[in-house]
Amino acid sequence: MGGQFTEEASVKGVLKIFAIGGVTLALSAAVLAQSDEETEKAVEKYRQMLKQDPWSNPGLLDVDRGEELWKTPRGPNKVSLEKCDLGLGAGKIEGAYAQLPRYFADADRVMDAETRIMWCMEKLQGFNHADLIKRPYPGGGQPVKELGAIATFVANKSNGQRFAAKTDHAKEKDAIALGETLFYRRSGPFDFACVTCHGTEGQRIRLQGLPHLAAPKEAAKVVGEWPAYRVSSTHVMTLQHRLYDCYWQMRMPELEMGSEVSVALTAFLVNQAKGGEINAPGLKR
């Protein structure tokens, strides 16, 4: 019954996507003849149309895929991830994402959802670390990788909850502080830092609006939308992938998944977004 419902919903979702694609083309043509204020309005209308019917979100397919991957015995050890502790106890998923990143004593470090899932895939299932970090993100048109699908499932299981990561442990405080420093740290041939594009309200690159992540109010609105389905690249993009892509645009090298930097930036962003509602996977242009 549940499976059938999901399948019907998926077909309906795919039809919706085609409809939205048509609207996008029409909007792109219309956009050319408009002033910037009208343009921004048109883009916003497009976003609202994408949001109107939650079942039109293709990212939900990866939530289902992630759930299946979580429950299936996999890896050299042929076990599922059902004993993976995301912070609330082994196998407890509901609400876990709302309290990540957090300090894990067994790993003696702060981890976000993706880094923790990777840790479980290595320790429980026996996957090789080097393999997991080698090509961790999909190219345009390719579906999110397995780890990302699991992360999308995990995030989705905190939907409706508010970000409430604990900051009691010294290493949790330290991760947020490092993330904040990195947010303002300029580097590379373009002199860019995160704050270059995310430090002022209402700005955009070309026609793409930019969230003002230095402001908690705006961070609370957008951070909970990740992982998100991106219409332009037709796949789910996780937060680690989003950061990797930002550094790519900043003309920096390839950011390692699960690195101290990517976890610290996530800790900072989630702390900025404290109290913001989780609604994953979100939908992005």
Place this chain on the structure above:
Amino acid sequence: MHLTSIVIAVATATLTATAALAQQPAVDPARADAAIKAAFPTAPADWQPRLVPDTTMRECSASRNNPSKALAGEIQKRDQGAIEYPADGNFMGDWKKGEALAQSGYGLRFTDYPPRTVNGGNCYACHQLTKAEVSYGTIGPSLLGYGKLREFKAADVKAAYEKIYDSQAAFACSNMPRFGTNKVLTIEQIKDLVALLMSPDSPVNK
């Protein structure tokens, strides 16, 4: 009289405290440097310099792009010293080539090697420049009518060259890349962008 002095003193103290708080880096920059080095393990040797900010970037990061007046003066003076000028003293190239450069965001990303074309300036990502191009960003100010507004003066032609070559020579801790100093664009390319801004024939000034 006394009250005024007290109010001023309190206000000054508050401002100083706020400034100190805002300029206090959250962690030791050396620790951030080490974390960055570890986070990009596949970066080849010739990419290592990208991980290390120069003095100007360090000062801007530490002050969160809000340097004191004295520091701003130091940054601008240092960056003015970095500017290389065209050998023949001519700052204006071809505005048509400049328009193509303004449209292109190509170059220096890890997917851009080996290079398939020249680096772009990607000006439209942040600036409005011409009436025809409505897909422009708003991180930088609108440059529509740039030359016309300056009556195409020779001094402004030179100033435009300097701002593109090294934005921080004019505005310390500007968000804009230092295209010449950081070797993103060549002198010839910067001249083409100057022409886009300052030529009376350019669509920027139509």
